[in-house]
């Protein structure tokens with residue numbers, strides 16, 4: 001075996017068993033300025049043309065083999081190191097963490113779950129709609145045309161004009177546009193509630209720019225005000241978990257219902273605190289009425305065939321009344337101490353049999 005072959009074998013063997021630092025030493029000792037292979041390349045200049053023709057290619061091949069072996073081994077070692085590191089750094093996501101979960105279920109979420117439970121028992125489905133609405137769904141279809149004063153009363157947040165200038169977009173000011181979306185999408189009979197976020201440019205102890213409402217809608221044949229009153233009474237009795245709930249329907253006005261009624265719930269003062277039930281004092285809890293024939297027609301249904309009732313109720317207000325908070329703004333402060341005090345454990349799922357108040 002020639003010296004060249006021997007040198008190649010020795011070098012490749014050394015490379016094969018070297019670690020990353022060792023590889024660098026070998027590279028310098030073979031291919032560095034005074035390395036063994038570099039030394040051989042330097043001898044080419046002093047060779048006769050014939051000798052150079054035979055030996056030259058062999059030396060070049062040797063240099064190439066060594067370079068290739070060095071790069072290959074280096075890449076292999078680096079990959080192995082990376083694999084080892086990744087394996088060492090895996091986290092077992094199924095292991096319990098040692099910090100106990102700090103959050104609780106927000107009273108608004110809890111009340112929404114309670115509402116869904118109560119109304120599901122009465123045969124109502126839960127419907128949803130977008131918070132960014134167009135003004136047709138939020139106003140026009142609800143019998144609030146452009147010039148209507150109710151538009152001004154809603155303190156609407158409008159979005160900047162659309163490039164196509166077509167639909168004016170806004171943050172929905174109530175959950176009533178879900179009435180429209182449901183009637184447009186579904187054939188009656190319809191029984192839905194629609195809980196969700198609503199927005200008005202208003203802020204004090206009892207108003208926040210973002211608040212929550214629940215809408216109720218029933219569309220069927222032969223629906224009367226009596227159905228509305230029974231439904232609201234049944235709902236409020238289940239919600240407050242008391243049988244002595246007294247309701248008072250006051251004539252009122254909403255463009256999308258006719259006749260319209262505002263609903264007050266009676267309460268008494270016990271030990272200086274408000275207690276729902278009885279009829280010493282009254283508090284307004286929701287707006288309601290028979291769906292206006294124009295609204296039914298705007299959704300493509302025949303108002304002579306279909307009638308219905310609708311109601312809208314502030315969820316934050318409902319939560320405050322049941323769980324005894326007195327400042328609405330605290331609902332949205334994100335203060336963990338408030339949430340710990342008023343919040344609900346994740347497993348407190350409201351059921352009618354267990355008491356919706358959990």
Ligand code: PHE
Nearest residue numbers: 174176254287288310311312
């Ligand atoms: N959308 C009304 C409001 O926000 C409430 C309402 C809903 C009244 C449905 C009647 C019927 O004030």
